[in-house]
Amino acid sequence: MSAVESVLIVGTGLIGTSVALALREHDVAVHLADRDPGAVRLARELGAGVEWVPGGPAVDLAVIAVPPQYVAGELLALQRQGAARHYTDVASVKALPLAEAVRLGCDTASYIAGHPLAGRERSGPAAARADLFLGRPWAYCPTAATSPEAVETLLGVIKLCGGEAVRVDAEEHDRAVAVVSHAPHVTASAVAARLAEAPETALGLAGQGVRDVTRIAAGDPALWTGILSGNALPVAEVLEAVAADLNAAAAALREAASSRDEAMARVTELLRRGVAGTGRIPGKHGGPAKTYVTVQVLVGDRPGELARLFQVAEEAGVNIEDVRLEHARGLPLGAAELFVHPQAAEPLAEALRAHGWHVP
Incomplete structure (x- = not known):
């Protein structure tokens, strides 16, 4: 895979800033651009990179993190400026940007459409996380016109972000x-x-x-x-x-x-x-979803309660696969459902009881 040393992020919302934060953890030089100066400023303050100055040396890859209907226009503008050697996007629709790029006359050899399947209910740079893409599928959709170098550059970025690259046709995507x-x-x-x-x-x-x-x-x-x-x-x-x-x-x-x-x-x-x-929904490591059982435990609505729970699980040698919380209305407590492998349920329940937790 191509070594990626410099990246331009166009659109510093949740996804764009999360890509930037992930790349900064690997010392990639990240440049930030957005039509909203406040979004760029916040992303910069979060450590996502530096503000982009047009006209500088071309970066290895420009990541276009804008809504689908604006991708092709941004791509054309960036290519006219010579902003990058290769280009990608992170929009959740792929056929539309590709068709628009062809219609506008963009250089489709240097462009490889992409889509990381990760997100949150919150939006904006403040919601961004460097670990947002860890283990998550990242679709990429090369066409007959896409250069191998563009594909390799994107695959390098996906790897640095911790995503799992999935090659797929745009229409199928x-x-x-x-x-x-x-x-x-x-x-x-x-x-x-x-x-x-x-x-x-x-x-x-x-x-x-x-x-x-x-x-x-x-x-x-x-x-x-x-x-x-x-x-x-x-x-x-x-x-x-x-x-x-x-x-x-x-x-x-x-x-x-x-x-x-x-x-x-x-x-x-x-x-x-x-x-x-x-x-049929794949499990957290891909493949068929595994069957887990839940251990329910009552927890107080106080700082450090979950940390204490996980500490007991660690001492018992039990891996918690997932956790769900439900608060009791009007009471300073709630129920935590700990998802574990079936054979680990009873050892965990016994360990929790031994440490004073109430396990129904």
Whole structure:
């Protein structure tokens, strides 16, 4: 892979600044540019790099971190300035920027489309993290025109950021993210929208389930409007399929309300398909998801409680694969669910009890 010594980040939001922070940990010289001077200033203060001065020597790679509909325009402007030897982007839609780059007459040999599949509900440089891409898929979409040098340069950056490079055709990429990212966001938003008009009684009964389902709906609407418009047809097809399932379930439930028990079989079938679908989501190390069990423990709402929990797990030789917290309304405590391998559950529970923790 090509050694990467200098990078230009155009767009210092969450993804762009996170790329910058990750590269700075490997002493890559990072230059920052954004139409918002305040975003550049904040990213610089976070240690993400220095402000870019146009007209300087060309960097190894320019990373265009702007919404999909603006990628090609930025690419053309940067190429006209000779800003970099190679160019990539991080937009979550790939066919649109590539088609626009061809239409505008960009040099497509030096451009390799990319998309790190990582993010957070928060946006902006303040939300950026150097470890955002660790172990996360990073799609890259070379075309027949893309030079091998451009591909190798991007692969070098992906490696430095800790991502897992995945080569994929642009059209296939867009159909895939419609299923695993874009349509789920719209679906979560539809569920969350019901809460905007829900009575206070319903909100007072809200538990972890509704938080899990609606978590991603907190994303920036303006950003997501751009993403969805750039991948409109694939997302529409997925949403139509989801809507068909929901309509069928709603019809079955109306029949069941009239004491037609056989109607519930159709709802059960949808629930079973849902279980099968979740089982196909890859595990944290890729491949089939592993089955974990949970050890639930009550924790106080005080500084250092989770650190104490993890210390007990470390002493017991148990690796915590995941953790989920649910706070008790009106009480200074909550429940922590610790996900561990099945054989580790009982040793961890015993160790926690021995240290005074309440394990139901």
